Each structure stands twice: as C-alpha cells, then as structure tokens.
Amino acid sequence: MKRWRALIVLGTAQFLMVLDTSVMNVSISKLVEDFHTEVTAIQGVITLYTLVMAAFMITGGKLGDAFGRRRAFTLGLIVYGTGSAITALAPSLWVLALGWSVIEGLGATLVLPALAALVAGAYRDRERSVAYGVIGGLAGAGIAVGPLLGGWVTTYLTWRLVFAGEVVVVLAMLCVVRWIPDVPPGPRRKLDAGGVALSAAGLALVVLGVLQSSSWGWLKPRNPPFTLLGFAPTLFVVAAGAVLLWLFCAWERRQQHRGREPLVHLSLFRVPPLRAGLTMLLCQNLVLLGLFFVIPLYLQVVQGLDAFQTGLRLLPVSVTMLLSAMAGPLLGRVAAPRTVVRCGLLVLLAAALWLLGTIEPRIDNLAFGLAMGGIGLGMGLLASQLGNVTQSSVGEDERSEAGGLQYTAQNLGSSLGTALIGSLLIGALVHAFTTQIDDNPKISDAARHQAGTAMEAGVSFVGTDQVRAATRRAGLPPSEADAVVDSYATAQLDALRAAILATAGVTLGALAFTRRLPAERAAGRPAGRRAGEAGR
Known part of the structure; x- marks a missing residue:
C-alpha cells in the first residue's frame, strides 16, 4: 500500500486540475446572473483558463526539469491554491478571470507536466500502466463529477464554496x-524566453480568433x-497566430x-x-x-433545469468514464492501444449521433442518459491509453517535456473545443433564426428588420x-x-444539433490519426532512447 501513496497525491492533483472547468460549465447560468x-463572456473566461495552460504548459515542464519536479509540483499547488482563494472571493468578472483563468491556470502549468513525470518516475512497467489508468480515470471523474458536485453546491449554496474547498484540499x-x-x-539551463513569447502569442491569437468569430463573424x-479590407478580422487574427x-x-x-536549449525539441514530433x-x-x-459547453446550455437554457438537475443528467458520463x-x-x-482507442472513438x-436524436423541446431522460453513458464510455477508453502512450514514447530524460506537450495538446483542445464549438453554436443559431423568421408568414417585415438589427448588435x-420580453x-x-x-425556440434546437454534429465530425476525423498509435500490447515499456533517434 505504501508504494501507492504517491498516486493518491498525484491523482488528487489531477482531479482538481480538471474539476474547475466542469464546475464552471454547469454553473454558466448562475455565473451570468x-x-x-452574457454567456459569451463566461465562454471567454472558460477559454482563457485552458488557453493559459496551453500557452505555458511547456514552459512549466522546463521549469520542472531545471528546479526539480517535486519542487515545481509543490510551487504549482501553492499558486493554484492562491488562485482558488481569489476565485472564491471574486467580486467581479475580471477578478474571476484573474483568479481562475490566469492564476489557477499558471499554477496548473507547473503541476501537470511535473505530475506526468513524477508518475513515470515513481512506477515501472505494469505498475506504470496501472498508474496512468488511474490518473486517466480521475481526470475523467473530475470532468464528469464536477457537474454533479458543482451543480448541487451552485443550486443550494454557492459555486464559490467549490473553490474554497479546493484551497482546503x-x-x-x-x-x-x-x-x-x-x-x-x-542541468540548469537558460529558459528560452523567445520561444515562450512566440508560442504563447501564437496560440493566444489562434484561439482568440476562433473564440471571437461568434461575435465578429x-x-x-x-x-x-x-x-480589414471590408472583412471581419477573425481570419486575419488566426493567420497572424x-x-x-x-x-x-x-x-x-x-x-x-x-x-542552446530550445523550449521544445522539435525532434519529438518525429516520434510517430x-x-x-x-x-x-x-x-x-x-x-x-x-460537448460540455453545449449540453449544459441545452439543459439549463432550453429545458430550464437548475445546476444540480443538470449535474444529475450528466452523472452517466461520470460512471462510465471512470x-x-x-x-x-x-x-x-x-x-x-491502437485498437482500444479506435473502439473508443467509434x-x-x-x-454523439444518438445524442442528436435527443435534442427535442421535451427531454427524454432515458435516451439522453444512454447517450451520456456512451460518451463517458468512449472518453474513458481514450483516457485509459493516451497518457501511457505519450509517456512511453520517449526516454526518461524527456518525460517532463513530453508531459508538457501532452497537457499542451489537451488544453489547446479544450480551448478550441469551447471556442470553436461555441462559435459554431452561435453561428448556427443566427442562420437558423434568420431562416425561420424569413419563412414564417406570421412575422411582418418590420419585425424581421428589428430582429436583424438585434442580431447585428450581437447574439447570445x-x-x-428573454426573447419574449x-x-x-x-x-x-x-x-x-x-x-x-x-x-x-426552433432555431435553438437546430443550433444545438449543428454543434453536436460538429463534435461527431471531429470524432470521425480523429480516426485517421490513429494509424501511428502502438499496435502491440507492450505499451507500458519506456522508450529508452532519445526521441531524435527513435524510429520514424
């Protein structure tokens, strides 16, 4: 039992790091109030949190290499706890963004790469595979338990208590x-400040452009x-990034x-x-x-459920994912691993396709619960393999850098998920609503003009x-x-279906990238050689 004590601490840290986002997603309506x-402002705060992590995760891994991984892990926890305390007391939206999105995000950039390397250092072979399975399960539990825990606290107490509780933990x-x-x-080496600035600015501009596309076009x-040249600035911002x-x-x-020591050894990307x-x-x-941005909107805005009821509807994700x-x-x-990941994607x-059929004016709880269970099952199969695959692809001296890349990929995906799917949701809402009122003979030209003017001013x-008012x-x-x-109301449902269909499209496209995943079962074995020398 003693050898698993480390996993208790590391697993708790992983759980905390992902709990916040799921709590925020289920509390969107309450935060807006x-x-x-508006919803788009909370969407921006959620995106900023994952963007800060994506932008500085590799830097956090480098600092862990230089100062010691347990020391970086400890410092990251202190920063994260400070951010949680500020968030719990936030009097305004900008303080919430500072405490949660920035300070907690920066703390996570020290904790997570060190966590990945510390797991690899504490366990070997089969035990390492078990440890990564537990870490993946707790990450899934944090994402999925967050709605239930956050929903109950938000509905019957206040969402601030979640962050106060994080300080205690x-x-x-x-x-x-x-x-x-x-x-x-x-060996302590000079940090590649130029690399930090370029990577952070590039990622920030890409995500900013995608995030703002819903309001800019x-x-x-x-x-x-x-x-710019008569066009919206969105694509120009993305291109600049x-x-x-x-x-x-x-x-x-x-x-x-x-x-000189680079921020990232680009040779790592040559390891298939x-x-x-x-x-x-x-x-x-x-x-x-x-999905975790879109589904709470469906449950709370369309179905009128409170945060706790929303968390209950998402409980099947928690159980099956864990x-x-x-x-x-x-x-x-x-x-x-390749086989398991492909099964998970299918x-x-x-x-996701089943979920499409449940987006109706009146929710079918059984059908919706089965869809949620399927999403959790698929996500859990992916989580059970991908952490071990990335860490087992490199040698011991590259663990921390690989961990930084691992969590950068995860948080960049999270940022783009909230920003891109949120943008598609708003774009689809505008298109569907415009089509609906244009085709409805009961609506006068004057009302259509008023609706068009309102949409030009911004859509949420x-x-x-609120529309009736x-x-x-x-x-x-x-x-x-x-x-x-x-x-x-009809446009809302059409927009939600379009957003969910987009996630199904991404899932289908991801199958094409599984070809280079390990095709043999011995995936827990360390690579044992430099990435630059690994097979192409």
Whole structure:
C-alpha cells in the first residue's frame, strides 16, 4: 500500500486540475446572473483558463526539469491554491478571470507536466500502466463529477464554496507532498524566453480568433471592433497566430543550431506514437469540452433545469468514464492501444449521433442518459491509453517535456473545443433564426428588420423568456410575438444539433490519426532512447 501513496497525491492533483472547468460549465447560468453578463463572456473566461495552460504548459515542464519536479509540483499547488482563494472571493468578472483563468491556470502549468513525470518516475512497467489508468480515470471523474458536485453546491449554496474547498484540499496535499519520490533536476539551463513569447502569442491569437468569430463573424463583419479590407478580422487574427507559430518553429531550430536549449525539441514530433498520441489528446479534449459547453446550455437554457438537475443528467458520463478509464490496464492485456482507442472513438461517434436524436423541446431522460453513458464510455477508453502512450514514447530524460506537450495538446483542445464549438453554436443559431423568421408568414417585415438589427448588435444564447420580453419591449402584437418566440425556440434546437454534429465530425476525423498509435500490447515499456533517434 505504501508504494501507492504517491498516486493518491498525484491523482488528487489531477482531479482538481480538471474539476474547475466542469464546475464552471454547469454553473454558466448562475455565473451570468451573478456577474450581470452574457454567456459569451463566461465562454471567454472558460477559454482563457485552458488557453493559459496551453500557452505555458511547456514552459512549466522546463521549469520542472531545471528546479526539480517535486519542487515545481509543490510551487504549482501553492499558486493554484492562491488562485482558488481569489476565485472564491471574486467580486467581479475580471477578478474571476484573474483568479481562475490566469492564476489557477499558471499554477496548473507547473503541476501537470511535473505530475506526468513524477508518475513515470515513481512506477515501472505494469505498475506504470496501472498508474496512468488511474490518473486517466480521475481526470475523467473530475470532468464528469464536477457537474454533479458543482451543480448541487451552485443550486443550494454557492459555486464559490467549490473553490474554497479546493484551497482546503491543496493545503492537505502540501502536508503529504513528500510521499511522492522526487526525480532529480537536470542541468540548469537558460529558459528560452523567445520561444515562450512566440508560442504563447501564437496560440493566444489562434484561439482568440476562433473564440471571437461568434461575435465578429468569419468573413462578413457581424459586430467587430474593426474591419480589414471590408472583412471581419477573425481570419486575419488566426493567420497572424499561425505565422507566429511558424516563427516559433524556426526560432527553435535556430536555438538548437546554435547549441542552446530550445523550449521544445522539435525532434519529438518525429516520434510517430508521440505525434499520434498528442493529436488524439487534442481531438479528445476538443470534443469533450465542446460537448460540455453545449449540453449544459441545452439543459439549463432550453429545458430550464437548475445546476444540480443538470449535474444529475450528466452523472452517466461520470460512471462510465471512470469505469472504462480504470479498466485500461486490463484492456492493455488483450488489445493494443491502437485498437482500444479506435473502439473508443467509434463508441463516442455512435453516442454523439444518438445524442442528436435527443435534442427535442421535451427531454427524454432515458435516451439522453444512454447517450451520456456512451460518451463517458468512449472518453474513458481514450483516457485509459493516451497518457501511457505519450509517456512511453520517449526516454526518461524527456518525460517532463513530453508531459508538457501532452497537457499542451489537451488544453489547446479544450480551448478550441469551447471556442470553436461555441462559435459554431452561435453561428448556427443566427442562420437558423434568420431562416425561420424569413419563412414564417406570421412575422411582418418590420419585425424581421428589428430582429436583424438585434442580431447585428450581437447574439447570445438566451432563454425564450428573454426573447419574449424583447418582443414586448419592441411593441409586437401577441400573435407576432408568439411566432418570433417559436422561431427562436426552433432555431435553438437546430443550433444545438449543428454543434453536436460538429463534435461527431471531429470524432470521425480523429480516426485517421490513429494509424501511428502502438499496435502491440507492450505499451507500458519506456522508450529508452532519445526521441531524435527513435524510429520514424
């Protein structure tokens, strides 16, 4: 039992790191109410949290290499706990963003790469495979238990207590952090500040462009702060981010050529299993966070459920994801990682398509619960394999850097999931609502013009009660107001289906990237050689 004490601490840290996002997603309506803001503002806060982690995760891994992984893990917990305390007391939206999105995000960038390396250092062979299965299961539990825990606390107490509780848990972890065997630090080298700046700015611009596309528009300007050549700035911002990422790669090659330590050894991307694992992690989190942004909106805004009722509807995800992720080591005895991941993707695809059929004005709890269970099962199968695949693809001296890349891929996927799927949701809502009111003979041209003017000023995913109130303020007769509200209600469901269909498309596309995953069952064995020398 003593040898598993480290896993208790590391697993608790993994659980905490992913709990926040699921709590925030299920508390969207309450956050909008408490801070007198809109859904898109909370979407931005959620995206900023994962973006901060994606932008600085590799840097956190490098700092862990230089100062010691347990020391980085401990410092990260302190920073994270500080951010949780600020979040619990946040009086305004910008303080919430500072405490949760920025400070907690920066703490996570120290904790997670060190966590991945500490697991690899504490366990070997079969035990390592078991440990990564447990870590994957707890990550899934954090994502899925968060809605139930956060929903109950948000509904009957206040969401702030979740973050206050995190402070207590962090303090308890700091008391037993010495249970984790340390991994000696490597030689201390100068941090690649140029690489940090270029990678962070490039990722930030890409995600910012995708996030703002819902209000700016992709090509035709909707409500942008400025235009370029008559077009919305969205694609220009994304392109600028892509250029910075290209410059980052060129800078890293130059650093290596000069004999300096780069932020990322680009040779790692030439290791096929690692490259495939990182791609799958990005796709997995894009789909998961996209769904976990859309589904609470369906349950709360369309169905009118409170946060706790929403958490109950998401409980099947928790159960099946935890069980299937924990079964990873057993599955590894009879099937290769590639096979398990492909099965997970097919289950996830089937569940997403099933979920499409449940998006109706009145929810069918049984059908919806089965879809949620299928999503959890598919996600758990992926989580049971991908952490071990990425860490087993490299040698011991590259564990921390691989961990940084692993969590960068996960959080970039999370950022894009919330931003891209949220953007598609709003875009589909605008298109469907416009089509509905144009085709409805009960709606006058004047009402269509008023609706068009309102959409040009900005669109948010709101309840039908708010739309009805807007029609009253506009002075529409009752019959015409009813037609507008009915058109919006139909557009809501169409937009939700379009967003879920997009996640199904990403899942289907991810199958193409599984070819380079390990095809043999012995995936828990360390690579034992430098990535640059690994097979192509």
